Amino acid sequence: MSALFPALVAGSDRPALRFGAQTLTYGELGRAAGALGARIAGTGRVAVWATPTAETAVAVVAALLAGVPAIPLNPRTGERELAHILGDSAPGAVLAGADDVLPTGLAELPRIDVDILGRGPGRAGAEPDDPESPALIVYTSGTTGPPKGVVLSRRAIAASLDALEESWAWTEDDVLVHALPLFHVHGLILGVLGPLRRGGAVRHLGAFSVAGVARELGAGGGTMLFGVPTMYHRIADALEGDPALVRALTAARLLVSGSAALPVHDHERIGAATGRTVVERYGMTETLMNTSVPVGSRPRPGSVGLPLRGVELRLVEEDGTELGAYDGESVGEIQVRGPNLFTAYLNRPDATAAAFDGEWFRTGDMAVREPDGYVRIVGRKATDLIKSGGYKIGAGEIENALLDHPAVREAAVTGAPDPDLGERIVAWVVAADTEKPPTAEELADHVAGLLAPHKRPRTVHFLRALPRNDMGKLLKKALPEALHG
Ligand code: MCA
Numbered sequence: 001m002s003a004l005f006p007a008l009v010a011g012s013d014r015p016a017l018r019f020g021a022q023t024l025t026y027g028e029l030g031r032a033a034g035a036l037g038a039r040i041a042g043t044g045r046v047a048v049w050a051t052p053t054a055e056t057a058v059a060v061v062a063a064l065l066a067g068v069p070a071i072p073l074n075p076r077t078g079e080r081e082l083a084h085i086l087g088d089s090a091p092g093a094v095l096a097g098a099d100d101v102l103p104t105g106l107a108e109l110p111r112i113d114v115d116i117l118g119r120g121p122g123r124a125g126a127e128p129d130d131p132e133s134p135a136l137i138v139y140t141s142g143t144t145g146p147p148k149g150v151v152l153s154r155r156a157i158a159a160s161l162d163a164l165e166e167s168w169a170w171t172e173d174d175v176l177v178h179a180l181p182l183f184h185v186h187g188l189i190l191g192v193l194g195p196l197r198r199g200g201a202v203r204h205l206g207a208f209s210v211a212g213v214a215r216e217l218g219a220g221g222g223t224m225l226f227g228v229p230t231m232y233h234r235i236a237d238a239l240e241g242d243p244a245l246v247r248a249l250t251a252a253r254l255l256v257s258g259s260a261a262l263p264v265h266d267h268e269r270i271g272a273a274t275g276r277t278v279v280e281r282y283g284m285t286e287t288l289m290n291t292s293v294p295v296g297s298r299p300r301p302g303s304v305g306l307p308l309r310g311v312e313l314r315l316v317e318e319d320g321t322e323l324g325a326y327d328g329e330s331v332g333e334i335q336v337r338g339p340n341l342f343t344a345y346l347n348r349p350d351a352t353a354a355a356f357d358g359e360w361f362r363t364g365d366m367a368v369r370e371p372d373g374y375v376r377i378v379g380r381k382a383t384d385l386i387k388s389g390g391y392k393i394g395a396g397e398i399e400n401a402l403l404d405h406p407a408v409r410e411a412a413v414t415g416a417p418d419p420d421l422g423e424r425i426v427a428w429v430v431a432a433d434t435e436k437p438p439t440a441e442e443l444a445d446h447v448a449g450l451l452a453p454h455k456r457p458r459t460v461h462f463l464r465a466l467p468r469n470d471m472g473k474l475l476k477k478a479l480p481e482a483l484h485g
């Protein structure tokens, strides 16, 4: 397989990355990643302490050049989730910035500090030839149990990024602006590897702010913006009193939203203030990108567009029959097939087998197709999966974490609509001592410490008992009534 990043092989003075004041050209990135790649060559797998910094980008590119599968770690991962990921993926080293303070959970692992100046003699050898070789292992939540490691090959990454090149007319002249975390597909593969594959540039804001977007887009030089709906919602909220933000969005070439549905209301507010359409694309950690509204087509709020080049998409009924009708009404589960798909869940042949119907991957997303083939997502099969701020979160893992708290006797977790986050995590708790329940904050801290801050409940309701049927099965739909009962 040819190089993942041709512009890196060529080397040049063109800008590749900017994180705050830190800028690297293609020549500099090639040197830094080459030197680091030489140091880690031969390591089975490496973990990357995925802060939103140039160090993370250099570490991941180094691993890809060296053919060493990389596992990006959320630097806010709590102790239990971190232990699970390390135990499951067994990295031989962790790559981190020299100033990063790593948690004790990583103390046993050899640490390699990332030098973004590329000092040292090493140069990476040839990139692996095998397109099927694993490139990244990205952890993602399911309905129950701890997160699963999604093994992504070089083939899948290249295929998905090249299909987006076509749909978005993405070129080396594009400067992508974003503030997404670098431990998920959206921020890392689309947001960092995407521009690098095209030979263009990425500017990362470090942390999301509307002011940062206004500064970097348009006159600031940025041509594209990637964000989750929560970010576009906050932008839409700010537009009215912020002419500089309106100018910045109006001047951008492409605004892309993904990871969850962007509400029509936010599409409309942004459209009305700027005349610009936000393009939605639909993807998943296991499939990378499946569909997008092609750039330049007429606005379609609420639609995720057409299958990308190479991606086959079908809708399937509960009993497995394929829906023939493109009638904009018949709802089926989305299944996809194509070169963009993952290889397997790490160490989970059972889960991998269950996720496929032959060669077709079952997404769990429910959709309709319009007569012209456009896909509209209408819901999700599993009610126990919550999408909050664009993060996928399994209700089961939070319930287990809550049950570990000594003051909790029973716990159930649901998602509630939230204008900012899309969905908000709600915990329903029976306290061990109903006279002295723990505080909501204590429970949120407990979950954040074990799992991750974005998995913490934002609302906690205390109940005397959880509603159950005669068989003792929890009735989640009856929880709101139980509150008033
Ligand atoms: C608050 N914080 C806490 C606690 N409470 N920390 C520890 N314990 C607590 N109890 C801290 C947080 O760490 C954070 O710190 C700050 O308070 C706010 O955190 P949070 O509430 O999570 O932030 P938010 O305002 O809700 O964030 C909104 C967001 C974020 C910026 C939109 O949700 C986000 O970045 N989402 C992106 C998700 C994403 O990339 N998904 C891609 C996966 P501090 O202030 O220091 O930060 S989906 C995917 O990849 C597929 C392929 C796809 O289709 O894209």
Ligand code: AMP
Pocket: 140, 185, 257, 258, 259, 260, 261, 262, 280, 281, 282, 283, 284, 285, 286, 304, 363, 365, 377, 380, 387, 390, 391, 392
């Ligand atoms: P993750 O498993 O975290 O990679 O998230 C993938 C899931 O995010 C998909 O299965 C969808 O449910 C959801 N998703 C991603 N993009 C969109 C979108 N544009 N509209 C609606 N849902 C989306």
